[in-house]
Amino acid sequence: MARTETTTDARRALLGRLIDHAPLFPPASLPPDEALAEDRRFRSGPYGWLVNRFVVPASKLPEVTGEPLPLSVVLDSGALPPPDDRIEAVEAPPALDPDVLVDAAAEIYVEVQPADAIRLDQLAALGLRAKVRCGGERVPRPGALAEFIWACRRRGLAFKATAGLHHPVRSDDEHGFLNLLAAAIFGDEADALEEEDAAAFRLTEHEFAWRDRTAGPEEIARVRTELFVGFGSCSAQEPVDALLALDVLPSGA
Secondary structure (H helix, E strand, C coil): CCCCCCCCCHHHHHHCCCEEECCCCCCCCCCHHHHHHHHHHHHCCCCHHHEEEEEEEHHHHHHHCCCCCCEEEECCCCCCCCCCCCEEEEEECCCCCHHHHCCCCCEEEEECCCCCHHHHHHHHHHCCEEEEECCCCCCCCHHHHHHHHHHHHHHCCCEEEECCCCCCCCECCECCHHHHHHHHHHCCHHHHHHCCCHHHEEECCCCEEECCEEECHHHHHHHHHHCEEEEEECCCHHHHHHHHHCCCCCCCC
16 A cells, blocks of 8 residues: 655655656666666655655566565556555556456556546546546646546546656646646646746645645645545656755755
8 A cells, every 4th residue: 555654744745655656667768677776766865755656567567576666557568467465556548448457456547538527437436546647749738637636526536647747836838746736735726737936836844835825734645645646757856856946845854
């Protein structure tokens, strides 16, 4: 199961285990030995608490044998992975029938198009989770992503995001992960996703703030558990460096 951070520090509640580390995937596309070495390096450093699972394609699962890592397995071959105690989550492509995924892992994410209400209904009925792509060839507009977050909130459907979220704050038509966090925590989804002023966000030990909206550690932790659980990134270091540049993370914390 996913590890959780403390609910007494807003910084840990907001950012703890936020990143599913995916260095095997583009644009990093590291060979397995280098990807695992990079993951070990980051987890052993001062910001290792931001990383949750190591993301691996099902086809490369044999290449991470023996590594004591919590895994999220992307079903790139169409087949479910063999039993493995390290597998905490499974991520399925849009074309795979969600019915075959029930009980495949503790957490099951199915990629959906943001406006696919029928599929969202199906996932909610099955007790599965959604996965939304925020970058790559087709980047959803803020309005479409806002509707997706609202739809998940209304259904009680947890989701993760992937692709294009290396930056904390939206810029140059790229989504920011602080924007997604604000949209999930405060509502006002469209406005939060369109925010491009980094100074509009503030994070302290006691609260996360976006403009005049604030939330404490307990509320943040609830939303991180029930709605926006995290995002996949081929780099864990790049988001951290960006947070440090914004003075959101205390140096060496």
